[in-house]
Structures are given as C-alpha cells and as structure tokens.
Amino acid sequence: xxxxxxxxxxxxxxxxxxxxxxxxxxxxxxxxxxxxxxxxxxxxxxxxxxxxxxxxxxxxxxxxxxxxxxxxxxxxxxxxxxxxxxxxxxxxxxxxxxxxxxxxxxxxxxxxxxxxxxxxxxxxxxxxxxxxxxxxxxxxxxxxxxxxxxxxx
Numbered sequence: 632x633x634x635x636x637x638x639x640x641x642x643x644x645x646x647x648x649x650x651x652x653x654x655x656x657x658x659x660x661x662x663x664x665x666x667x668x669x670x671x672x673x674x675x676x677x678x679x680x681x682x683x684x685x686x687x688x689x690x691x692x693x694x695x696x697x698x699x700x701x702x703x704x705x706x707x708x709x710x711x712x713x714x715x716x717x718x719x720x721x722x723x724x725x726x727x728x729x730x731x732x733x734x735x736x737x738x739x740x741x742x743x744x745x746x747x748x749x750x751x752x753x754x755x756x757x758x759x760x761x762x763x764x765x766x767x768x769x770x771x772x773x774x775x776x777x778x779x780x781x782x783x784x
C-alpha cells in the first residue's frame with residue numbers, strides 16, 4: 632500500500648458538499664475558516680441523488696428540486712462576509728459520493744470538508760453514508776465535521 636504524505640501539500644481549494652443540513656452548515660463554516668487562513672477557494676457542491684429505486688423522483692420533482700438546490704447555493708454564495716474567501720458553487724445530479732469524488736478530481740480539489748449527520752445503525756448498514764464512502768474512496772484528505780446536535784447515546 633502506497634502512503635501519500637499530504638501534510639506538506641498546500642490547501643488552495645476546498646470542496647464542501649452540502650444538502651442544507653446543520654452538519655453541512657458546520658462543515659461550510661469550518662471550510663471557510665480554513666480557506667481564510669490558507670488563502671484557498673471554497674467550492675460548494677450540491678448533488679441531487681438520482682439513485683432511483685422506490686424513492687425515485689418524477690421529472691417535475693427533479694426540476695423543482697434542482698431549482699431549490701440552485702437557490703441554496705446562491706444563498707451560500709451571498710453569505711455573511713466574516714471570511715475573505717472566494718466561493719464558487721455547482722449542482723450535479725447523480726450518486727452523491729461518486730459525484731463528490733468526481734468533482735474533486737476534475738477540479739483539482741486539495742481537501743474535502745463535509746458534514747456527517749447522526750443516523751441510526753440500521754440506516755447506515757442498509758445504505759451506508761455519503762461521508763463514509765467519500766472518506767474511503769477520495770484521493771485527497773477528507774475532514775468530516777459532525778453535526779453539533781449529534782450526541783452519543
């Protein structure tokens with residue numbers, strides 16, 4: 632197994648996948664702080680899950696969802712200017728983990744910062760989590776930020 636030492640690599644671009652959750656908001660806040668310190672650009676990515684199955688969307692539903700995700704990205708880009716950071720946004724359709732990894736590879740992302748929400752063990756076992764898949768498959772460092780409201784029981 633080849634080990635790559637990323638500790639000396641400069642962070643010039645950070646990818647923050649978002650679904651509008653509190654955990655994604657916490658991840659964005661962390662990414663903005665890092666980007667401000669490192670003089671990096673933040674890419675905010677929203678992925679519409681097109682996995683199909685019993686929860687598949689109709690064409691009209693997908694259109695409405697795409698519009699709402701685009702508005703979410705616009706809102707993130709107009710955020711409070713606490714940090715002096717350039718932010719760019721994108722919306723993709725596909726399987727979230729795969730789209731996140733592909734976007735990172737295509738755009739030369741140096742680090743991925745994403746939120747992890749607390750889900751039950753049964754849901755994790757059945758579908759896995761996007762964060763877990765990204766951590767396992769990404770070729771760049773991944774920082775996982777837990778939702779502040781998640782507590783261990």
